[in-house]
Amino acid sequence: MQVTETLNEGLKRGYTITVPAADLEAKVDEKLTEAQPTIEMKGFRKGKVPMALLKKQFGDRLMGEAMQESIDGAMSKHFEESGDRPAMQPKVEMTNQDWTPGDDVEVTLSYEALPEIPDVDFSDVELERLVVEPAEADVTEALESLAKSAQAYETKKGGKAAKGDQVVIDFLGKVDGEPFEGGAAEDYPLVLGSDSFIPGFEDQLIGLKKGEEKVVEVTFPAEYQAENLAGKAATFDCTVKEVKKPVDAKIDDELAKRFGAEDLDALKTQIGERLTAEYSGAARQVVKRRLLDALDGKVDFALPPSLVEAEAKQIAHQLWHEENPDVQGHDHPEIEPTEEHTKLAERRVRLGLLLAEVGQKAEVTVSDAEMTQAIMQQARQYPGQEREFFQFVQQNPQAAQQMRAPIFEDKVIDHVLDQAKVTDKPVSKDELQAELEKLEDET
Known part of the structure; x- marks a missing residue:
């Protein structure tokens, strides 16, 4: 088997793989020899069917298998020896479409390799993590809102x-x-x-x-x-x-019981805990965005054009639907990405590759328990169909990956924050809200 390089420009790679006819014939004979003892055919005892007859009966199908296995093996060996990791599914095409038995098989292999990701020292990244403690006025405001909703x-x-x-x-x-x-x-x-x-x-x-x-x-x-x-x-x-x-309902123990609390004090405690969780989630959005901004300025490497193009198209498509909410389907003209879309796509691809590399080196994984919890949480959005949703995710690798990716990213973010210099900064609810609005303006 021969692998010849035809393209090596930036991250683009191209190769020609030639599988000699003799190798294919040998692989077919090997398969037939292995299966011969178990084959029964009318007029012959089990395991005594002549090889020539077996080849006539099963040769075409086994030749197809031999081709696929040989090409897959050549690709696996190439990636193992070269260390390349394709950015997207490699493109494989057979060049001699008029192939007949006895001919060598020639295919072209092309792909974009993932770039080398440089090591990053996170210890000099300085960030402030906003901390908001629910004020009594916040709890009172939430109580009044509950009373109004229970009017x-x-x-x-x-x-x-x-x-x-x-x-x-x-x-x-x-x-x-x-x-x-x-x-x-x-x-x-x-x-x-x-x-x-x-x-x-x-x-x-x-x-x-x-x-x-x-x-x-x-x-x-x-x-x-x-x-x-x-x-x-x-x-x-x-x-x-x-x-x-x-x-409005009165703010008393009876109101608390309507919302599942033992009494008013218990309801206030629950509200305080909920507000704390909400503020913490919002503060995490801010510190995560600031961390990504810092990382984006620390690394620079070549990006696979296909990944950037795909991401830019997705961004353009999503923003178009946000601007045209009345259009529910996708039977609309193709949305061409702008320079702004491409620039945002480059940032997302760069940071995505960096975080993936950091996570891999740090051996960050998503446990089965974490996946199950995430699936169950999302399944609650489909009352009465929770089981069907759970089964759908389990049987659909792409859906499972879409749920696993954000969990993995959050764990990598935590890993990086542990190495960075992060100081807690107490702020008010209004100051936190102002930071969130600033993030929206920057998007």
Whole structure:
């Protein structure tokens, strides 16, 4: 077998691999000899089928296997001896498409090699880690928000219904003077301004009092889900049976129990712990970004063009969808990356390769327990389908890698932070928020 270099420019590599016909024939004969004792064929005793007949029966299939094994073996040996690591799946093409038995096999192998990543001394990286302790005012604010979310409604004596009030109504809907299916209800609680009914319906109930009646005139939207009603004018005979105003729940032990706490003090403790976790997560975003900024300025090496191009396209595609949220599918014109997209892609690829190298040298791994925890956490986003999601990730290597990658990166970040000079800096919640907003502006 012969491997000849045809391209060596930057990170681009090209080779021609020639597998002699004699080697292929020998490999086929080896396979047949190995299988001969177990083969049975009509007219012959087990293991006594002539080699020529076996070759006629199975030779073509075994020749294909021999080709694949020879080429795969040559590639493996090449990567082992050269030390190259392909940035993406190598491209392999057979050059003599008119190959016939007895001919040598020639293939071309091309790829982009991953660059040599220089060792980095992290001890001179200086960073501040922001630390926020939840203030009593923060806990109080969170409690008030909980009370507002748990608000109830109490009777509004003698008052007119206003936006934000709840009216309890009976209604009967009609189209062309005839009631339609699903257009009637009794004692229906409707919050005015919630936009839960047809546009224009709720506004016509504002100002009504208990006991008053109103014929509401509306038009169903053209895209209404019930085709028999879409775009049609309708009337609703409404009777207001009660008007209620919103009241926030009291901040007491009863509120705490509604949220699963034993009493108010326990709820405050839970809120404090949650806020601490939120502030810590936000502070980590800041210190991680500042660390990546520092690392980006410390290293410089050649980047595989294919990785940069793929990353730039992904960035451009993602940003385009963020700017065009109404487009859900991908049947849109191809999005061409800009120079800005490419520059961001270069940063991401550079840092990604660096962190991967650091993690490999530090023998950073993602345990099965960490993967299981991550999968279970994400599975909660699909209530009732947790098991199916778990099985999907287990059976889909690409999905598993997408979940493993951020865990690996976070562990490498922790490894680097342990070697850097990191000092804790106490700040307020507002100062932390300002830093987060600064990160968004820099993106």
